[in-house]
Amino acid sequence: MFKYWLKNRFLLDILAPVALVVIAAFVFVAPMFGDLGEARLDISLYENEKLNFDVPSPSYDQVSQLENESFITSVFPYFYTKTNLSVDGKTRETNLFFSDAFDKLEQTMYCKSRVIETADQSYSNPVLVDYQFVQDTGARIGSTVSVTLGSSRIDFQVSGIYETNIYYDGGAVMAKWEGAQKDAVMAISPRTAYSGAYIQATDYQQCKNYLETQYKPYGRLKDRSEFATQEAYDIHYNAFMSSNYANEITDFSVRGQESLSKAKAKENSANLYTIIPYIVIAVILIMYNLLMWLRKSERCYFSKRKVSGGGNAVVYYLFSIFVQAALIIGGMTIVNLVVSSNMTLYVPSAIIVSKSSISILATALISIVVAVENMILAHKARK
Amino acid sequence: MKKAIVLFLVLAIVIIVMWKCGGLSDCDLLKESEYYVATADFFYSNDKGHSYGNGTKEYQVGETVYMKIKAKVTTNKKTPETIKIKLTIPSVKALDAKYYDGQPITPVYDAVQNITTYEFTITASQNAQEWEFVFQFVPNEEAEVLMTLVFDDHLDSAYDKQNTIKFVLPDENTEANEVE
Numbered sequence: 001m002f003k004y005w006l007k008n009r010f011l012l013d014i015l016a017p018v019a020l021v022v023i024a025a026f027v028f029v030a031p032m033f034g035d036l037g038e039a040r041l042d043i044s045l046y047e048n049e050k051l052n053f054d055v056p057s058p059s060y061d062q063v064s065q066l067e068n069e070s071f072i073t074s075v076f077p078y079f080y081t082k083t084n085l086s087v088d089g090k091t092r093e094t095n096l097f098f099s100d101a102f103d104k105l106e107q108t109m110y111c112k113s114r115v116i117e118t119a120d121q122s123y124s125n126p127v128l129v130d131y132q133f134v135q136d137t138g139a140r141i142g143s144t145v146s147v148t149l150g151s152s153r154i155d156f157q158v159s160g161i162y163e164t165n166i167y168y169d170g171g172a173v174m175a176k177w178e179g180a181q182k183d184a185v186m187a188i189s190p191r192t193a194y195s196g197a198y199i200q201a202t203d204y205q206q207c208k209n210y211l212e213t214q215y216k217p218y219g220r221l222k223d224r225s226e227f228a229t230q231e232a233y234d235i236h237y238n239a240f241m242s243s244n245y246a247n248e249i250t251d252f253s254v255r256g257q258e259s260l261s262k263a264k265a266k267e268n269s270a271n272l273y274t275i276i277p278y279i280v281i282a283v284i285l286i287m288y289n290l291l292m293w294l295r296k297s298e299r300c301y302f303s304k305r306k307v308s309g310g311g312n313a314v315v316y317y318l319f320s321i322f323v324q325a326a327l328i329i330g331g332m333t334i335v336n337l338v339v340s341s342n343m344t345l346y347v348p349s350a351i352i353v354s355k356s357s358i359s360i361l362a363t364a365l366i367s368i369v370v371a372v373e374n375m376i377l378a379h380k381a382r383k
Numbered sequence: 384m385k386k387a388i389v390l391f392l393v394l395a396i397v398i399i400v401m402w403k404c405g406g407l408s409d410c411d412l413l414k415e416s417e418y419y420v421a422t423a424d425f426f427y428s429n430d431k432g433h434s435y436g437n438g439t440k441e442y443q444v445g446e447t448v449y450m451k452i453k454a455k456v457t458t459n460k461k462t463p464e465t466i467k468i469k470l471t472i473p474s475v476k477a478l479d480a481k482y483y484d485g486q487p488i489t490p491v492y493d494a495v496q497n498i499t500t501y502e503f504t505i506t507a508s509q510n511a512q513e514w515e516f517v518f519q520f521v522p523n524e525e526a527e528v529l530m531t532l533v534f535d536d537h538l539d540s541a542y543d544k545q546n547t548i549k550f551v552l553p554d555e556n557t558e559a560n561e562v563e
Contacts (some may be wrong), residue, residue, distance in 0.1 A: 037521060055489065056489050056490050056491075056492065057492050079494045080491045080492065080493055081493045081494055081495035081496060082493060082496070082500075083495065095491075097455060098494075149495055150495075168491075168502070169467045169469065169502055169535055185494060185495065188495055189494040189495060189497075194494070195491055195492040195494050196489055196491060196492070219492070220474075220479075222476060227476070228524070229521070229523075231523075232444075232477075232524050233523070235444070235445055235522075235523035236476075236479055236521075236523045237489040239447075239479040239521035240479060241522070243479075243481050243519070245481070246487070246490070247482050247483060247484065247485070247487050247488075248482050248487070248489055248490055249489060250480070250485060250487060250488060250489040251487065254487070255487075268542040280432055287450075
């Protein structure tokens with residue numbers, strides 16, 4: 001019976017599930033993880049409730065004044081520059097942020113809910129990198145990241161890897177601004193003010209009203225000594241003081257609305273792709289087994305020549321059930337693991353585990369359905 | 384029967400691929416035929432924004448000048464796509480630049496290169512709309528300011544634009560006109 005099965009079914013029983021698994025991998029599983037990764041970029045950023053506003057160029061004094069407002073919880077000021085960062089010989093142009101307020105990281109894109117990996121030890125010169133930077137440079141926890149600012153070369157140690165910071169095109173990294181790093185930036189920066197600040201509001205509406213009507217980026221207000229004439233200074237001062245800067249303030253809840261709805265739609269589409277491949281595989285496998293049973297070689301063999309009333313037909317179909325089940329369950333599990341581990345976008349391991357579990361359960365269910373079908377066919381073949 | 388089985392498997396594969404491709408135009412296999420075309424230009428106004436043009440390059444110190452950037456990206460892709468464009472303006476002492484009209488965005492001041500970058504998000508589609516962003520300039524001294532507009536990686540760098548505006552003292556400008 002085994003030889004007969006080897007001759008008539010073995011190859012097809014391998015080919016059919018393998019073909020289905022390969023098709024499912026390319027048509028469903030890869031797009032599913034791709035969509036999940038893309039959706040995750042926006043969801044993890046804009047669902048961060050502590051990230052309320054981004055304001056331009058506050059002065060040093062202004063940060064303290066803002067924090068004293070009753071409707072503001074805290075202010076995270078930052079410096080920014082776009083520069084080349086090197087990691088083990090690989091160089092990448094990156095949005096580099098410096099901040100002297102690392103104790104307030106929780107209200108930024110570098111909060112705990114977006115952590116992928118953190119260092120066990122603390123570094124004196126830490127830099128927090130995002131997933132995109134890691135993908136491009138191969139940086140790991142503890143890697144040395146070098147940057148040249150003016151004539152100074154500064155080294156940082158990667159102390160945390162976070163989800164890609166899509167608020168900035170190409171992602172961004174955040175370095176602690178103190179000691180040599182601070183001196184290097186201060187030595188070449190022409191302006192003594194922050195580049196911007198993230199604001200966490202206690203009272204969102206009151207904070208929004210205040211920023212839109214009263215906020216001025218005092219970091220841009222220059223000193224009288226910088227101007228050759230009083231007239232030039234007056235033009236500058238009047239232009240600065242008479243302006244409203246509401247259009248230069250980012251409200252994350254507004255900005256994230258459209259992105260979030262698109263991301264949620266993408267996530268729903270990805271979730272649909274989690275189920276569809278198994279329905280398709282089940283239908284095709286059921287039809288495949290039915291077609292095999294309809295073949296003259298099997299029907300004649302079991303009903304007339306060999307096993308009328310005997311049990312060998314069951315053994316024959318058991319071989320098929322075993323091979324198909326093993327290939328489908330094993331194949332889809334491998335596909336899920338291979339696709340998820342080769343993604344260019346980050347998907348949290350909890351989601352990968354959940355999708356892989358669904359895959360194993362679904363393929364096990366398909367195997368049971370195929371087994372029942374084959375047992376019915378075996379029973380019919382014996383007659 | 385063998386032919387029927389092979390035919391069935393081939394048919395199943397074709398149906399799944401066609402279904403996934405949704406009419407072929409968005410199919411991953413055909414991605415090489417996608418294209419993006421951008422148009423962008425700088426326009427200026429010194430009559431409080433009533434009229435804009437791109438002919439005049441010199442404006443007087445002390446007068447408010449409005450700059451309008453118009454940008455559009457067309458693609459043959461069925462689904463609209465997000466494109467990022469960056470405008471960089473040098474932070475010179477002689478000029479107060481302020482983002483005036485358009486989608487609210489926070490400019491980032493580069494503390495090392497002394498430039499301010501405005502990063503806008505526009506949508507590329509088959510029937511793309513033209514996006515407009517307005518800036519207000521108040522020059523307090525003579526200066527020549529070079530601005531660059533850069534599209535993201537979806538577009539060839541040939542679409543990027545540079546534009547220079549010059550601010551001159553009123554009396555110098557008058558003298559120049561007299562000579563002409």
